[in-house]
Structures are given as C-alpha cells and as structure tokens.
C-alpha cells in the first residue's frame with residue numbers, strides 16, 4: 001500500500017532511533033515536539049535490522065493515515081547504533097549486537113521504499129541535533145556535546161550542522177589523548193580521555209585503588225554509581241579517582257575550546273545525572289587550563305534531551321540539512 005504523505009515544506013518529520021534492543025519511531029514537529037511515538041523490539045539476530053526499521057515506519061504511517069489523514073512529512077531521519085558513512089547512509093560497522101547490519105545501505109533502502117528524503121547518522125551524533133534544535137543548545141550555532149556514559153561519545157556542531165569529517169567519524173572525543181605517555185587504550189593510543197573519565201574506567205580505577213589498599217579477592221567490586229556516592233560522601237579514595245576524571249575532562253575540554261572555539265558545551269550521558277557538582281568540577285578544571293578569551297561567554301550546561309532525544313534528533317536532520 002502506498003501512502004502519499006510527503007511534502008517538502010511540512011513542519012513535521014519522522015524520527016527513527018535504532019538501538020540494539022529497540023527501535024523508537026515518531027512523528028516529530030519542527031521544535032522537537034513528539035506528536036506520536038511507538039517502540040518496537042529490534043529482534044536483532046532473528047530479523048534483519050533494515051526489515052524491522054521498515055516495519056516500524058510502515059506501522060507509524062498506517063497510524064498516521066488512520067488518525068491524522070491530513071498529515072504530511074518532509075522526510076525520514078534515522079539515528080542508528082553503529083558507524084555510519086554519512087553521505088551514502090551505509091552502515092560502515094555495527095557491533096555483534098546487530099548481526100548482519102554492517103554494510104546495509106540503509107539510506108537508499110528506506111528512500112526507495114517510502115519515496116521521500118532520508119537522512120541517516122550515528123545515534124550519538126543526532127542527539128546533538130536534538131540539543132541544537134530543541135534543547136540546551138537552542139541559541140548556539142557552534143556547540144560540543146559530550147556524552148559521559150560507560151564510554152565517552154562526542155559531537156561537534158558548527159553553524160547548526162554536525163561536523164562529520166572524511167566519512168562521518170569526526171567527534172571521537174573519548175579517544176582524544178590527555179596524556180601522551182598515559183594508559184594504553186584499545187584504539188592504539190595512550191592516555192585517552194576515556195581511560196580516565198568514562199564510567200567503566202572510573203569503576204575500574206576505584207577497584208584498583210581498593211585492591212591496593214588491601215581489599216580481598218572475595219570482595220564485591222564496586223560500580224561507578226557507588227564510586228560517585230562515596231565521592232559525594234567524602235571518601236578519600238573515591239575523591240582521588242573522581243578528581244583524576246575531572247582533571248582529564250578539564251584538559252580535554254580546554255583543548256576543545258582552543259581548537260574549536262564553541263559557544264556551548266552540553267554534558268550528557270549517565271554520569272551527568274550527578275548534576276551541579278559534576279558540572280562545577282568540570283568547569284573548575286577547564287578554567288585552570290583554557291585561555292581567558294576562549295572561556296569568555298562559553299556555557300557548560302547539562303543535556304536536556306530525555307528518553308526521546310535520539311528520535312527527536314534523528315528527525316531534526318530534515319531541517320539541519322535542508
């Protein structure tokens with residue numbers, strides 16, 4: 001069944017957020033409002049990911065036809081797990097969480113199927129567009145988003161558009177070295193930011209410290225959340241680990257300010273749930289290291305995108321690249 005809903009001047013777009021376990025799909029307005037959304041399990045390994053994406057979009061369009069028959073959309077924006085060749089919209093590499101997905105020409109497949117413009121990018125990249133068009137970076141033309149989770153993701157936005165680099169891989173801030181003789185990293189470098197300030201590294205370094213201080217092999221290792229809790233209640237070992245993470249972040253962000261000269265830094269990811277105390281320490285350590293002219297006017301703010309951020313940002317591609 002062909003549903004003729006495309007209109008290039010529409011104030012609505014379809015946003016699709018493809019993750020390892022679920023696909024979120026929605027009708028999104030120009031300012032990031034979610035008109036309707038739905039979620040399907042990805043069923044990775046059982047059904048090809050592109051078929052599940054097609055099903056999710058078809059179901060959404062069917063819903064629209066039944067409930068909003070006059071609705072038109074300007075296109076489909078997809079934010080997906082994995083590395084994306086941005087211009088061609090081909091999945092360059094996907095982890096084992098999405099078997100068979102590597103090499104899928106997702107942009108052309110969806111474009112041919114639904115007969116409207118399609119934009120595809122990495123799921124972390126599109127989160128930055130949610131911030132730029134509907135969130136904490138709304139008034140900024142140049143911003144940097146840092147996602148502090150189990151790993152560290154980063155995105156650079158300049159003049160309202162994501163900086164993609166050669167094939168779409170730009171913004172790997174987690175693998176920016178803050179200590180060229182530092183800890184070896186899986187990427188081949190040394191002293192990467194991720195080795196000090198990712199959730200995984202914070203927990204690992206805390207457990208090393210506890211072990212060095214005499215914790216037995218039988219003791220349960222503690223996680224990032226517990227490390228943060230101990231830091232906030234004044235524990236010296238946890239404070240040492242967290243201080244090192246903040247210093248690494250300060251060094252990385254100061255370098256980013258010098259290289260990129262942004263207006264806003266948006267801090268998101270699981271660690272950002274700490275809130276004010278985290279932002280304050282990051283700002284302190286950045287101030288120690290950045291030139292005043294690069295600090296002036298820069299705002300460090302928490303991410304404002306909630307659960308729907310990936311889907312909203314995916315849809316915002318239709319305005320970012322019009």
Ligand SMILES: [Zn+2]
Pocket residue numbers: 174175176185186187188189192194
């Ligand atoms: Zn690295």
